Structures are given as structure tokens and as C-alpha cells.
Amino acid sequence: MTRRKFAALLMASSTSMPALLMSRTVPAAEPIPVTLYKNPSCTCCEGYAQYLGQNGFKVDVKPTNDLAEISRKAGIPEELEGCHTSFIGDYVVDGHVPVKTIRKLLDEKPAIAGITLPGMPSGSPGMFGEKTGPLTIYAVSRDGTPPRVFDVD
């Protein structure tokens, strides 16, 4: 087994963040690229990808068994993890975050790592079931400062 082959194996389950930064010169109508990492056996994540696709995003769905690693390395605390991890521009967007909140993030461009909707709340975008209460979306930092509420939907 060569070093090259081992490196290739890790690449196949790469945990590196897509470094794609949206160009500001792209017209607003252009779909916004999203890379969505999901557990290969989780179906609600596909529902969320469809939801994004219907709302002006172009979603590249990547099943992976390294979801926890990807989420951790993106800065999401374990207790705030959503069930899939997306990268949009420089930001991580974890879980079933509503499009409205993503647009707020992209418009305001705060200096944070990204946002997360913990767990998989019933009735959230792409999830089955009825919404039972407001969805609280948290901002997670790049510098280790505690998460704060970013938006409530």
C-alpha cells in the first residue's frame, strides 16, 4: 500500500470544506451553489435538498459516512448538530434551516462560521410532520465564542 493510495482513500471521504466563494458579480437570479453532505441512509435530507432546489439554490448532494467529522470541523458544536451539513459560500449551514434565514445570512455577511438548526424538528423545511413551535437557528463562531441565536422562524 503506497502513501498515494492511502491519501486517495482519505480524499474519497474528504472532510475539507468546499472553498467556493460566490462571486458578487453573479446576477441574483443565478442559482446559488450548495454542497450538502448527508448520511447515506437518511431520507429527510433529500427532502431538504429538494426544498433548496425549489428556492433558488443548486444543490450538490454528497452522501458520506463522515458527517460528524465534517460538521465538527466546520465548527458546529455536537449539541447543536443538525442531521446534515451544507456549505454555501464561506458559510456552513447545518440542518433544516429555512431559506429565509439563509438569505439573511448571505445578505448580512456576518463574521461567523455559519448557522445551525439543531436536530431535525418536525415540520421544518424538508421534514415530515407538523411544526410544533418556533424554529431557533443559532450562529456558530469561527473563534470559539459561544453560539447565539441568529434567527427565529
Next chain:
Amino acid sequence: MVGNDALHTRVLAYDGLVPGPVLRLRQGTMLRAVVENGLAEGTTVHWHGIRLPNAMDGVPGLTQPTIRPGGRFDYAFSPPDAGTFWYHSHDDSLVQMGRGLAGPLIVEELEPPAVDRDLLWTIQDWRLEPDAQIAPGFSNRMEAAMDGRVGNTVTINGRLPDNLRVRAGERVRLRLLNAAIARIMALRFVGHSPIVVALDGQPCDPHEPPDGRILLGPAMRADVMLDMQGEPGRSYPVVDDFYDRLSYTLVRLSYDAAPLLRPHPSDAPLRLPPNPVPRPDLATAVVHDIRMQGGMMSGTGGGGMMGGGMMSMTGGSAWAINGQSMTGDGSADMPPLLRIDRGRSCILDFRNETAWWHPMHLHGHSFSVLSRDGAPVPHDEWGDTVLVRPREHVRVAFVADNPGDWMLHCHVMEHQVGGLMTTIRVS
């Protein structure tokens, strides 16, 4: 482990080996194992699939006290059955097994089948960082409520596999052991027709697996007969395509240029000699439901991982059996789920109410798999671990002839420690 001398993975090991040393003995002879604990925490050794006396089963707090650091425990038993078995830690087992504490135990038939080679693949799955160290983060809550800690690096016999040299015309008995803590595998031998002759060590009707895929959940074993009918000089992939869009080549069968070992495939019989496992009497069997519950996406409304809290269902546990969660390494004070009179035949109806796969393992006994979703299984099939699909109902039966308190649990380790575990009492 990853084949690069500069990269050493720090593991937990039996006798300095990962997987642990291959233990081989003849059917009916005594196995003696002295376990000295050089770890910084307690450990025990469970002899998975062996029908042995309860005191030798290696479950801390249930069949023995844990072996403290610096302590020792002497295991001794005579395996009644020939076949492919294994041993592993049963204390802090998610982490201890996940860091390497597992090894194969082969009980040889008194009259083994005629094969050219008898090979063993102990398959382990690791989540490695780029420096080849085991990634932190065992018991991640989200993963624990999904399909557990599936890794990114699969090894065979402790090495990242590359090629298996084979000779055209030879017959190989290949013993497959899935010693992973969470990874389910579906193995396809491209260009070949493996015949399954034993599952979990117990001989079955020789048969080709459905769709040519050998489905192996964690802890499961399959003995297959492989007639090497490929072309000399060519190589053929062995593919694992269990996970959606994550198919990969596990290893390649690489044929020598040498001519055929024999002009026609071996015509030696495939069926293995039977083991002395008692057949359950279905007419008089007591019937029990084993309902597996919890996890993500378990259902709409009523329970499951929805609402704001992820662990809403069972008071902090992700999983349950019949509404009860025995967590961690088990607790002796929890009453057994079932009490069965010794010698009585017992039917277990595994009802998977979750959205996830569960390899359900019963200690101390081997069971006959009867049906899946009401349809009889097509081949006589026995095991100690049965893989239950999401929402599936699997019926198994066994004779409760081994007295003691026995574990019954899912062998996805995060499911086990998260509550998919219980005990049965045979007395």
C-alpha cells in the same frame, strides 16, 4: 495498518495485534484464555457466538465482574460447535472495540470440507484522520441516533487491502467476519459465484446469496466457498455497495498466470457437517415480541427524534427495546425482559419500528431464522446475530437450553450503549 511505515495508528490490541491473534481449536476441545488487563480501564472478553457456560460469557456486571486494570481473568470452555466465531471487548465496548479490541476464533470441524485453501478475512472499519490516527468523537449524539460511527477506512486482517493472489481453478473457503462497530457490508465478488455454506458459524443449506450480494451486519460472519473460475492473469474486484452512492472496491482477486489447478471446478461436497444445535419445537414454543424503537425518523408523531429535543423518546436514551432502555454496558439491576424455562423452545419476533438497520445478537444460543415479514426464509439458516431491516419483522426460534442471564442487543455499538439492549433469563 494503512500500509505506510511512517504512519502508525494508535490502537488497543490483544497481544499487540489488530485484530487480535487468530485462535484456532478443534471442535470439542477446551479453550483456555488468560486475559491480563493492561488497559487503564476495566475490560472483559466476550466469545461471540459460542454456546458456553454463562460465567464464561464475558459481560461485566452480568456474568462476571469487570477485569480491573492490572487484573486477570481465566476463561475456559469447550465450544460445542465448529465454525467461524470471534471475541471482543464487552466493557466500554463502543470505544474498546472501536479502537481495535476484537479477534477471530475458529473452531475447526473434526472432518473439514475439502478445499484448497481456508482463508479468513477479519474486517474492521476505522474513522481515521489524515495522520492515520483514530478520530475522536465516539458517541456522537446525531450518529448514535442514526446508523452509528461508520468509518472511512476498511481493513482486512488489520491491513488496508490491495490484492489477494489466487490461482485459477482452486476452491477457497473464505471466512468473512464483520468486526466493525457500525458498518454494514454488501459484498459482491465480481465475476464469481460465492456459495454461502455457513452463517454465524452455523452450517446452512449451501446457496448463492440473493443478487450475489453477501450482506453482513456488524458481528455477523459468513463462510463462503469460492471456486476461482476467473482467467489466469486477470484481476476481479470485490465490491462493497451497501451504502447509497458510496460503493467502493474493498480488494481485488488477482489471478496468477499459472494454468488451471484442475480442469473442472471441484466436485467435493459443499455442505458442512452439522453442529449439535437443538432444533426448536415450534408447536410448543413460547412467543415473545422484541420491539426495537427510537432513532432518527422513527415515525410521524408519537415518539422518535422530532420536536426540539433529539432525545425526546426515552428519557435521554436514543433507543429502546419494548419501551425500556438499558444503556452503557448494561445494568444487572434491570429485570430481565423475558424469563424462559430451561429447555423450552422460544420464538422471538423482532419488530423493527425504526428507520435503521439493526444486527440483533443473542448471547449463549444459536437461533434458527424462520421468516422475514411473514415469508419463510428460503434456506435453512441459523445464527447468533440477525440483521433486521428498517420496519422489518423477523421471526427466529431457539431452544433456551443454556441457563443464565443473557444479553440480547443490537451490535451497532452506539445503538447498544444507547438503549437497544436487554437481557433474557433462562432458568
